[in-house]
Amino acid sequence: MLTDQDLKRIEAEGLTREKVIAQMELFRSGSFPVTLSRPCTIDDGIVVLAAEDEKECVRIYEEASQKGRVMKFVPASGAASRMFQDWIRFRQKEAFPSDEEELRFYEDIKKYAFYGDLRDVLQRDGFDIDTLIARKRSDEIFDYILTLRGLHYAFLPKALLKFHVYADRNRTSLEEHLVEAALYARDQSGTCRIHFTVSEEHEPLVRDYLAGIQGRYEDRHGVTFHVEISTQRSSTNTVAADSENRPFRDKAGTLVFRPGGHGALLENLNDLNGDIVMVKNIDNVVQDRLKSQTVFYEKVLGGYLLKLQRESFIYLEKLSTGVQSADTLSRAGSFCRDKFCVGFPKDFDGMSNEKKRKFIFKKLNRPIRVCGMVKNEGEPGGGPFWVEGNGIQTLQIIEAAQIDWSSEDQRKTWGASTHFNPVDIACGIRDFQSQKFDLKTFVDDKSYIISKKFQDGLEMRALELPGLWNGSMAHWNTVFVEVPIETFNPVKTVYDLLRPQHLPN
Numbered sequence: 192m193l194t195d196q197d198l199k200r201i202e203a204e205g206l207t208r209e210k211v212i213a214q215m216e217l218f219r220s221g222s223f224p225v226t227l228s229r230p231c232t233i234d235d236g237i238v239v240l241a242a243e244d245e246k247e248c249v250r251i252y253e254e255a256s257q258k259g260r261v262m263k264f265v266p267a268s269g270a271a272s273r274m275f276q277d278w279i280r281f282r283q284k285e286a287f288p289s290d291e292e293e294l295r296f297y298e299d300i301k302k303y304a305f306y307g308d309l310r311d312v313l314q315r316d317g318f319d320i321d322t323l324i325a326r327k328r329s330d331e332i333f334d335y336i337l338t339l340r341g342l343h344y345a346f347l348p349k350a351l352l353k354f355h356v357y358a359d360r361n362r363t364s365l366e367e368h369l370v371e372a373a374l375y376a377r378d379q380s381g382t383c384r385i386h387f388t389v390s391e392e393h394e395p396l397v398r399d400y401l402a403g404i405q406g407r408y409e410d411r412h413g414v415t416f417h418v419e420i421s422t423q424r425s426s427t428n429t430v431a432a433d434s435e436n437r438p439f440r441d442k443a444g445t446l447v448f449r450p451g452g453h454g455a456l457l458e459n460l461n462d463l464n465g466d467i468v469m470v471k472n473i474d475n476v477v478q479d480r481l482k483s484q485t486v487f488y489e490k491v492l493g494g495y496l497l498k499l500q501r502e503s504f505i506y507l508e509k510l511s512t513g514v515q516s517a518d519t520l521s522r523a524g525s526f527c528r529d530k531f532c533v534g535f536p537k538d539f540d541g542m543s544n545e546k547k548r549k550f551i552f553k554k555l556n557r558p559i560r561v562c563g564m565v566k567n568e569g570e571p572g573g574g575p576f577w578v579e580g581n582g583i584q585t586l587q588i589i590e591a592a593q594i595d596w597s598s599e600d601q602r603k604t605w606g607a608s609t610h611f612n613p614v615d616i617a618c619g620i621r622d623f624q625s626q627k628f629d630l631k632t633f634v635d636d637k638s639y640i641i642s643k644k645f646q647d648g649l650e651m652r653a654l655e656l657p658g659l660w661n662g663s664m665a666h667w668n669t670v671f672v673e674v675p676i677e678t679f680n681p682v683k684t685v686y687d688l689l690r691p692q693h694l695p696n
Contacts, residue, residue, distance in 0.1 A: 192438060200446050205426030211438075218432040218652055223637040224595035228584050230608040231575035236532060236586055237564055237610060237671045240491065248494025249487065252375075255467060255497050256490075259378035262465040263385040264618075265368050266456055266659070267350040267397075267473035268423050270390065274352075274685050275337060275345050282333040297324050300332070303688055304353035304361040305342060312341040348393045349473050351400055354688060356695050357479070364682070365397070366404060367476035373412035374486045375493075376469065386419040387473075388459050394422055421462065427455035429654040431644070439651040447646065454656035457663040461630040463620070467493055470616040470660070474682040477692050481677070488563065488674045489615070495672060496561040496617040499530055503555050503668075504623040510552040511623075514545055523551045531559075531668040534583030558628050558667045562588065562660070563615035563674035567608055570681070573661065574608045575671045586669040588612045588660050592640045610671070613679035616660060618667075630663075638662025 193201075193208060201211050231237050240248065255261060272279070287293035300306060310320045313335050323331055335341030344352060350365040362370075365387070372383040389397045397420060405416055428448040431439035439447045460468070469489060477485060506523040509515060515523075524547070527533040533554050539547065564575055573590040594601050620628055638657040643650060657663045680692045687693065 197438070197446050200448075204428055204448050205424065206428070206430075206448075211430050214430050214654055215432065215436065215438065217639060217654060218436045218641060222639060222641045224601075225576075225587070225589055225593050225638070226579040227589065227594060227601055227604040228577040228579050229604060230610070231564075231577060231586060231671055232609050233673065236575060236577055237673055238495075239673045240495065244495075245487075245491045248492075248498060249490040250494070251497050252490040252494035255493070256376060257379045259380075259382065259384075260466040261376045261378075261384070261493065262463065262468050263368070263372045263376045263383075264460060264463070264465075264468045264470045265385065265387050265473050266453060266470070267348060267365070267387045268390045268450075268453075268456070269349060269473075270345075270393070271347055271349045271352055272345050274349065274682065276684070278333055278685065279337060279345060281329065282337065285330060287329070293327070293329070296329065297327065299689055300324065302694065303685075304356045305336070305344070307361065308342055308353060309335055348389060348397065349682070350387065350389065350397060351393075354476065354682065355478050355693060360407075363400070364473050364476050365400065366408065368471075368473065369405070369408045369416060370412070370479070371471075371476065371482065371486065371489075372416065373408065373414045374482060375489050377414050381414045382417055383414050384417045384419075384465075386421065386459075386463060386465075388421050388423060388456050391422045391425075394420060419463075421459045423450060423455050424458055427451045427458055427656065429656065431646075431654075432652040434650055434652070436652070439646075439649075442647055447651065449644070449653050452640070452655035453659045454661070454663045456659050457630055457634065457656075460618075460620075460659070464627075466619070466621050467496065468618040468620055469493060470614065470618060472614045472681065475613065475615070475680055477680045478695065480696065481680075481692055484675065485678050488678050489617075492561050492563050492615065492617040492672060492674070495670070496559055496619050499561070499668075499670065500559055500619045502526060502530075503559065507552065507555050507623040510548050510555070513548075515548055517544065520544060520547050520551065523555070527551055527554050531555075531670065532584075532586050533668070534585060536583070555668070556622060557633055558630060558664070559619040559670070560660075560664055560667045561617045561670045561672055563613060563678065564610040564671045565613050565674060565676045565679045567611040568676060570611055570679070571683075573612045575610055575612065576604070576608070585665075586671060587665060590640075590658060590661055592642065593638065593661065610673070611679075612660065613674075613681070614660060615674065615678060633664065633666035635662040635665035638665060 313320050337345040351363050353361045354364045355362045372385045377383045429451045431447040433439045573588050576589045577584045578587040634657055640655040642653050644653045
């Protein structure tokens with residue numbers, strides 16, 4: 192079904208004919224829903240650290256940070272268009288859905304951190320914002336917020352949107368991440384390592400913005416930022432299919448490719464020359480007055496990872512030398528079960544010591560992630576679960592799209608979840624010999640997602656790669672630690688910027 196023109200299009204994406212055919216086979220096979228056993232709860236998959244343990248973790252983390260072992264990794268590839276979906280719709284319809292919605296818009300507009308920029312671009316073109324508000328001229332206001340006529344916020348990445356108001360300068364989410372890095376990711380020389388992933392179309396804008404503001408925060412915090420930027424590669428895009436699982440084509444007859452979801456960023460994470468990597472989304476930031484708690488628990492997560500890693504490496508050193516005593520194998524096995532919740536096969540006790548050694552070594556010698564989990568208060572997104580697979584239960588972060596919603600049992604299990612994944616993850620990506628893991632070898636390849644989309648009024652099927660903290664990390668050693676809900680402050684819609692944690696006192 193692939194023409195010479197198709198092959199040229201495939202090559203331009205950085206893909207191969209074989210890879211595209213393999214992706215088409217996935218559409219025909221369909222997705223593989225996970226089987227939830229039960230939600231992770233306190234003392235059943237979720238660790239709650241005592242205050243003394245938290246302080247010890249902070250100390251361990253700070254020692255490692257001083258040695259330059261820590262890097263901050265911020266997925267920031269998405270455009271902000273989803274944040275403004277309501278306003279885009281209001282603008283298209285030239286009307287608010289209700290008088291209350293209209294009144295709230297005009298009452299709140301001055302609270303946003305981008306209000307000053309909006310006022311300035313309107314004034315540049317001869318408009319007075321107070322007059323537009325008084326006359327309820329939402330058409331001009333929306334145009335100057337959303338389009339190239341003004342701030343162009345419907346196009347920009349979230350990284351470059353003004354989130355917070357300060358006395359001296361209102362900050363973007365990118366700037367807030369720089370400040371966070373200065374507070375918990377500096378080494379003894381004052382160097383802070385931070386990596387942003389951005390979309391290819393936004394890369395020049397982000398680089399230009401960084402060049403203009405980086406020095407300000409270096410001077411303020413007495414640090415030097417070592418900033419890396421990478422883009423989501425087109426070679427991680429996936430071909431779209433039509434309703435009959437044939438390659439989807441646009442009106443010109445050209446194959447359509449779509450971004451492979453945040454799982455595509457595994458390539459970016461795998462390319463890092465890092466050791467301890469702290470992963471946090473671009474929109475999860477707070478005002479300075481609230482940063483102390485956020486910074487404290489970043490250090491707790493990182494320190495707990497280092498503590499587990501240290502003990503794991505001791506066992507790996509021993510196990511790597513050959514056959515071990517029954518006592519060493521027993522203690523190493525208990526560590527696997529108790530700390531990483533590793534499931535052992537039913538016939539493990541009957542294995543020879545050498546087979547036990549190989550099994551435990553393989554289970555321990557893999558990347559480690561310590562994931563902060565907050566109590567579920569109704570935010571949309573995934574959570575921590577015990578998942579069945581090949582007769583063994585494992586700890587996984589699961590999204591709603593991964594389960595079988597036709598199963599009443601699975602729906603009930605999903606609904607019983609007590610905790611939520613805020614994407615606050617400490618990652619150990621080097622082995623006991625300080626060699627980088629090839630993270631691509633720890634992916635659950637069957638955890639892809641097929642979703643329904645529309646283009647030009649036609650239905651198409653889209654393929655998402657295993658999610659970065661879902662299937663892409665499925666075979667990592669995983670630990671879930673409860674952290675306060677105050678550490679989770681996402682901005683998914685523009686209205687979230689009006690929450691107390693994003694407003695000045």
